[in-house]
Amino acid sequence: MFHLLNRxxxxxxxxxxxxxxxxxxxxxxxxxxxxxxxxxxxxCCDPQRDAALLCVVAEPKDIYALERTAAYNGRYHxxxxxxxxxxxxxxxxxxxxxxxxxxALDDPREVVVATNPNAEGEATALYLSxxxxxxxVRVTRLAYGLPIxxxxxxADEGTLAKALEGRRVLA
Amino acid sequence: MLLERVRLSNFRNYASLDVEPAPGLNIFxxxxxxxxxxxxxxxxxxATGKSFRAHREAELVRSGALVAEVGGDARIAAGRLRLRCxxxxxxxxxRKTFDVNGAAVGFARFLGRARVVTFVPxxxxxxxxxxxxxxxxxxxxxxxxxxxxxxxxxxxxxxxGHKAALLRGAVAPxxxxxxxxxxxxxxxxRSLMGARSAFIAEIxxxxxTIYERWHAAHxxxxxxxxxxxxxxxxxxxxxxxxxxxxxxxxTLVGPHRDDxxxxxxxxxxxxxxxxxxxxxxxxxxxxxxxxxxxxxxGDAPILLLDDVLSELDAQRAAGFLAxxxxxxxxxxxxxxxxxxxxxxxxxxxxxxGRLSRLAC
Ligand SMILES: [Zn+2]
Numbered sequence: 001m002f003h004l005l006n007r008x009x010x011x012x013x014x015x016x017x018x019x020x021x022x023x024x025x026x027x028x029x030x031x032x033x034x035x036x037x038x039x040x041x042x043x044c045c046d047p048q049r050d051a052a053l054l055c056v057v058a059e060p061k062d063i064y065a066l067e068r069t070a071a072y073n074g075r076y077h078x079x080x081x082x083x084x085x086x087x088x089x090x091x092x093x094x095x096x097x098x099x100x101x102x103x104a105l106d107d108p109r110e111v112v113v114a115t116n117p118n119a120e121g122e123a124t125a126l127y128l129s130x131x132x133x134x135x136x137v138r139v140t141r142l143a144y145g146l147p148i149x150x151x152x153x154x155a156d157e158g159t160l161a162k163a164l165e166g167r168r169v170l171a
Numbered sequence: 172m173l174l175e176r177v178r179l180s181n182f183r184n185y186a187s188l189d190v191e192p193a194p195g196l197n198i199f200x201x202x203x204x205x206x207x208x209x210x211x212x213x214x215x216x217x218a219t220g221k222s223f224r225a226h227r228e229a230e231l232v233r234s235g236a237l238v239a240e241v242g243g244d245a246r247i248a249a250g251r252l253r254l255r256c257x258x259x260x261x262x263x264x265x266r267k268t269f270d271v272n273g274a275a276v277g278f279a280r281f282l283g284r285a286r287v288v289t290f291v292p293x294x295x296x297x298x299x300x301x302x303x304x305x306x307x308x309x310x311x312x313x314x315x316x317x318x319x320x321x322x323x324x325x326x327x328x329x330x331x332g333h334k335a336a337l338l339r340g341a342v343a344p345x346x347x348x349x350x351x352x353x354x355x356x357x358x359x360x361r362s363l364m365g366a367r368s369a370f371i372a373e374i375x376x377x378x379x380t381i382y383e384r385w386h387a388a389h390x391x392x393x394x395x396x397x398x399x400x401x402x403x404x405x406x407x408x409x410x411x412x413x414x415x416x417x418x419x420x421x422t423l424v425g426p427h428r429d430d431x432x433x434x435x436x437x438x439x440x441x442x443x444x445x446x447x448x449x450x451x452x453x454x455x456x457x458x459x460x461x462x463x464x465x466x467x468x469g470d471a472p473i474l475l476l477d478d479v480l481s482e483l484d485a486q487r488a489a490g491f492l493a494x495x496x497x498x499x500x501x502x503x504x505x506x507x508x509x510x511x512x513x514x515x516x517x518x519x520x521x522x523x524g525r526l527s528r529l530a531c
Pocket of ligand 1: 029030031032033034040041042043044
């Protein structure tokens with residue numbers, strides 16, 4: 001802000017124009033509700049993507065996090081938040097109805113719920129799995145784990161306890 | 172453990188204080204409002220990160236100052252421990268920061284590094300008071316003893332908060348969402364119940380020994396865990412009450428409604444015991460808490476007694492003080508030096524936020 005005060009008026013105008021242009025260009029994808037310039041978004045249009053795999057995330061930024069892994073090749077659905085009645089957010093405030101309609105239409109093989117591993121993210125995942133269960137579609141949840149390259153010593157007890165619960169067989 | 176040094180700055184009515192307590196019994200003597208309880212409050216904060224009596228944490232910061240600090244150096248079984256807690260109210264709301272041995276840590280990693288057993292006059296209402304008081308007693312002890320318990324407790328409280336808000340809401344509660352919260356409550360709820368059941372069984376065993384030691388076996392009080400769900404499994408109890416909860420628009424079952432039961436010869440102590448018997452039961456409970464915490468940690472907690480002796484009759488006070496010999500380190504506040512103390516105590520006179528050593 002202070003930086004801007006010391007600049008010529010034209011700079012401020014250019015920045016303002018850029019913000020307006022961005023606002024005009026950017027919209028929500030009508031299928032997955034990700035932020036996009038074109039509707040439907042690139043991911044929804046990409047024929048290389050597995051259309052039978054659907055990942056549910058809370059916010060558009062979670063898509064970028066998962067995309068950076070390059071380990072996921074399905075499609076997404078952005079809820080627009082997580083259920084939190086204490087903050088006045090129920091299923092009606094999120095894109096839950098849209099998700100259920102999309103599952104009925106697309107009949108995916110699996111729905112991965114990738115909400116955060118906290119009280120609200122977990123409740124949202126459990127709620128969605130109850131709604132999806134009657135359709136017979138498989139619902140999965142991201143596993144909890146230790147950070148790669150991390151040190152057992154520095155992991156907090158909660159993460160470590162969850163990682164122990166989710167241990168896998170080696171031999 | 173042994174607290175070897177306590178430093179305060181801008182904490183309550185202390186501008187600055189640097190004191191080296193002694194092993195054994197330390198007594199802070201002073202009239203009311205001179206700051207003797209503030210010292211115990213500060214020491215308790217080193218263990219629990221919270222005040223045992225402030226309603227607003229901004230109260231902890233001395234008037235005219237913005238940041239209060241409590242620091243302590245202790246010797247524990249595993250070596251040395253340096254703790255610091257600071258309370259900053261400069262940003263309008265109060266912000267607390269913690270560090271252990273010079274490294275900044277979050278609340279969950281600070282809690283329970285030092286351990287205290289506090290005994291304040293309000294504890295005397297434990298037997299006859301509300302169930303919330305007894306739950307707080309159990310939660311405070313277990314949260315210090317185990318980080319996992321604190322984590323489960325915080326998670327459970329958050330889920331119950333959402334569930335209660337859902338039930339209270341303006342629109343008719345979504346049944347599937349209620350069931351989702353019930354699913355989510357199961358894991359932390361069962362952990363809390365398991366930890367409480369084990370802890371209270373240990374407390375009961377220790378308190379039975381204490382009654383023997385006090386030659387009061389004839390008035391022995393039995394303390395047991397009274398889970399809100401009784402003998403029913405938590406999942407079943409939750410399922411059985413779904414319609415009830417939807418109708419009454421409130422949460423009705425779960426460990427947030429647990430209780431402790433005190434019985435004298437099979438009858439409820441609160442209804443059938445004298446006030447004296449109820450007080451003895453609380454004394455036994457507190458000594459038992461101390462002994463269970465010591466046994467679990469392999470290291471004695473610090474005992475903090477805030478103005479409780481004046482609430483007890485001479486015989487009970489003497490019995491309790493005699494038991495104090497067994498403590499590694501205790502801090503006690505009183506308006507005057509209690510009679511019948513061992514000569515090896517360290518006494519301090521507290522006047523207007525300053526301390527002076529009492530020559531014994
Ligand atoms: Zn899309």
